Amino acid sequence: MNRITELFKHKEKNILSIYFTAGYPNLESTTTIIEYLDEAKVDMIEIGMPFSDPLADGPTIQDANTIALNNGMSLKILLEQLKDIRSKTQIPILLMGYLNPIIQYGEPKFLQEIHKIGIDGLIIPDMPLPYFKTHLQKLYYHFNIAHVMLVTPTTSEKRIKEIDENTNGFVYLVSSNSITGNQLQINHLKTYFEKIQQLQLNNKTILGFGIHNKETVKHAFEHCNGAIVGSAFVKFLSNNKITSNNIKEFINNLRL
Amino acid sequence: MKQFKPDINGFYGEFGGAFVPEMLYANVQELQESYLEIINSKSFQEEFHSLLKDYVGRPTPLYFSKNLSHQFNAQIYLKREDLCHTGAHKINNTIGQILLAKRLGKQKIIAETGAGQHGVATATVCALMNMECSIYMGEIDIARQKPNVERMQLLGANVVASTSGSKTLKDATNDAIRAWINNPTDTHYIIGSVVGPHPYPDMVSIFQSVISNEIKNQLQEKINRDYPDYVIACVGGGSNAIGAFYHFIDNQKTKLIAVEAAGIGIQTNKTAATIALGKIGIIHGSKTYLIQTEDGQIIEPHSISAGLDYPGIGPAHAYLHDTSKSVVVSITDDEAIQAAFDLSKKEGIIPALETAHALAYLHKMKFKKDDVVVVNLSGRGDKDMMTYKKYL
Numbered sequence: 343m344n345r346i347t348e349l350f351k352h353k354e355k356n357i358l359s360i361y362f363t364a365g366y367p368n369l370e371s372t373t374t375i376i377e378y379l380d381e382a383k384v385d386m387i388e389i390g391m392p393f394s395d396p397l398a399d400g401p402t403i404q405d406a407n408t409i410a411l412n413n414g415m416s417l418k419i420l421l422e423q424l425k426d427i428r429s430k431t432q433i434p435i436l437l438m439g440y441l442n443p444i445i446q447y448g449e450p451k452f453l454q455e456i457h458k459i460g461i462d463g464l465i466i467p468d469m470p471l472p473y474f475k476t477h478l479q480k481l482y483y484h485f486n487i488a489h490v491m492l493v494t495p496t497t498s499e500k501r502i503k504e505i506d507e508n509t510n511g512f513v514y515l516v517s518s519n520s521i522t523g524n525q526l527q528i529n530h531l532k533t534y535f536e537k538i539q540q541l542q543l544n545n546k547t548i549l550g551f552g553i554h555n556k557e558t559v560k561h562a563f564e565h566c567n568g569a570i571v572g573s574a575f576v577k578f579l580s581n582n583k584i585t586s587n588n589i590k591e592f593i594n595n596l597r598l
Numbered sequence: 599m600k601q602f603k604p605d606i607n608g609f610y611g612e613f614g615g616a617f618v619p620e621m622l623y624a625n626v627q628e629l630q631e632s633y634l635e636i637i638n639s640k641s642f643q644e645e646f647h648s649l650l651k652d653y654v655g656r657p658t659p660l661y662f663s664k665n666l667s668h669q670f671n672a673q674i675y676l677k678r679e680d681l682c683h684t685g686a687h688k689i690n691n692t693i694g695q696i697l698l699a700k701r702l703g704k705q706k707i708i709a710e711t712g713a714g715q716h717g718v719a720t721a722t723v724c725a726l727m728n729m730e731c732s733i734y735m736g737e738i739d740i741a742r743q744k745p746n747v748e749r750m751q752l753l754g755a756n757v758v759a760s761t762s763g764s765k766t767l768k769d770a771t772n773d774a775i776r777a778w779i780n781n782p783t784d785t786h787y788i789i790g791s792v793v794g795p796h797p798y799p800d801m802v803s804i805f806q807s808v809i810s811n812e813i814k815n816q817l818q819e820k821i822n823r824d825y826p827d828y829v830i831a832c833v834g835g836g837s838n839a840i841g842a843f844y845h846f847i848d849n850q851k852t853k854l855i856a857v858e859a860a861g862i863g864i865q866t867n868k869t870a871a872t873i874a875l876g877k878i879g880i881i882h883g884s885k886t887y888l889i890q891t892e893d894g895q896i897i898e899p900h901s902i903s904a905g906l907d908y909p910g911i912g913p914a915h916a917y918l919h920d921t922s923k924s925v926v927v928s929i930t931d932d933e934a935i936q937a938a939f940d941l942s943k944k945e946g947i948i949p950a951l952e953t954a955h956a957l958a959y960l961h962k963m964k965f966k967k968d969d970v971v972v973v974n975l976s977g978r979g980d981k982d983m984m985t986y987k988k989y990l
């Protein structure tokens with residue numbers, strides 16, 4: 343069974359998922375960070391696959407992408423680094439990134455290889471749904487990869503339902519219509535959550551974008567199944583030594 | 599004649615589409631659903647054509663150049679887009695898009711710019727229509743196209759420097775798209791070329807198609823024949839070229855020649871010749887050729903001309919190239935400079951550096967004496983004086 347589905351079977355609330363960019367701050371930091379996050383008992387990990395032109399990202403993740411690429415990170419190297427990850431941890435892992443590098447790598451080959459490694463899901467924000475359905479849905483299914491789609495406050499109800507039907511794993515609720523790294527405005531979220539709750543989605547929902555401290559994590563936990571912390575963690579990585587204790591402290595500071 | 603159009607999802611063959619994150623979906627869909635209805639409405643057409651005539655100064659002349667005709671032994675005409683208000687073809691598109699934005703109830707405009715021509719054309723129509731205007735421009739382009747930066751500021755626009763990546767057009771486009779994501783409801787993004795997600799390539803093509811429509815009528819009047827043997831135009835994203843090609847695309851008697859910027863040379867890594875070097879991928883929401891590494895990272899291009907310094911090409915051009923309906927060639931920085939100097943001295947017209955690429959290609963052609971050749975003179979060269987000065 344897919345580890346994301348497995349996770350939701352025994353835990354429905356307060357899911358904490360952490361995003362970081364592969365190859366940042368150092369080429370070799372990827373697996374170390376995964377291990378420390380696992381030790382800090384987060385529930386899920388999203389690894390960003392760096393891209394030269396991250397359209398939906400703010401300055402923090404843009405810089406992490408640039409530095410990771412300058413460090414020499416590529417899909418090939420990332421998959422090589424992750425090769426033995428399942429001998430170390432069973433935490434659900436998703437890869438997140440833009441479509442172009444995956445097209446160049448070869449989509450079927452990519453899916454087959456991440457399946458072999460034990461990656462559980464993919465988040466490709468610039469992949470249109472019709473493209474997914476025509477080219478990739480069967481392969482995702484075959485390789486047991488969860489297809490996680492985004493919903494934003496501007497997504498129409500009709501489209502939210504369509505996304506819910508074509509997503510598995512969870513629906514990634516984007517907190518505001520913005521690029522990553524903007525601070526969350528909690529007071530804007532009420533009607534958004536009401537709309538989502540009314541629709542009674544099949545999938546679990548996890549809130550991301552702008553979640554950066556205890557207060558915002560708490561808010562996400564109250565209204566969704568979980569929270570995703572990205573830019574705030576990437577910023578932490580740029581300002582702190584990467585040790586198990588430091589990461590534990592960062593994570594504990596987010597939790598209730 | 600049938601119109602040159604993408605399919606309902608915005609694809610020209612396999613190129614185009616709308617590869618956008620969910621944060622842009624609603625905006626892009628609003629445009630997809632409304633652009634044709636708005637553009638085809640009577641009130642839009644009347645306002646658009648009246649502004650093109652009285653504000654932009656259209657039709658622009660189709661000028662028969664005796665000197666070039668003699669030099670290249672053919673009948674050479676220059677389509678004088680440089681005589682448009684603000685000095686380039688870019689304003690054909692910004693007039694169309696600002697009218698569309700108004701009808702969609704938008705209050706703010708954002709745009710990217712390379713050479714600054716599109717930025718000036720956008721700032722101009724924003725002043726005209728009293729809309730708030732922010733122009734994203736790469737830091738390097740701000741330095742090399744200073745006169746245009748000052749014009750935009752005088753017109754009341756806020757010029758925002760892009761400092762990421764190569765600090766040129768690609769990055770200005772990224773930042774404009776990010777600004778659009780952050781301002782989803784009250785803002786319209788005026789893209790400056792036939793690039794970006796559907797419906798932009800088609801929409802900008804429609805607005806620029808006025809160029810070839812006029813060429814057709816003007817040739818009919820001048821030589822009693824409504825098509826040329828050749829149309830030559832430079833290609834950054836490809837808007838002036840599509841505009842000049844549009845009504846001749848299905849006429850097999852007209853050869854369409856698109857000239858890319860080779861930069862230092864296509865064998866070097868300092869180039870912007872997308873068709874020569876590109877592989878199919880996704881850039882700025884569109885599937886097309888782009889210059890990229892084996893790992894799918896977009897390469898920072900180089901051209902002496904800021905308006906051609908772009909690693910992608912409009913999906914319509916990718917399609918025209920792949921189906922052999924156009925020929926895509928390239929011209930180096932040095933060849934372009936030489937051509938700009940030639941036209942200035944021999945014809946009394948200082949062309950934009952972008953346009954100079956199209957002119958330079960005349961040297962590589964073998965014409966017959968009665969071949970009718972139209973070069974699209976996409977813009978004037980005042981903005982490039984800082985560069986030209988170095989070669990005086």
Ligand SMILES: Cc1ncc(COP(=O)(O)O)c(C=O)c1O
Nearest residue numbers: 715791834835836837838905977
């Ligand atoms: C005069 C002129 N010609 C051509 C271009 C290139 O754009 P496009 O290929 O969209 O016509 C520009 C862009 O700035 C320009 O200013």
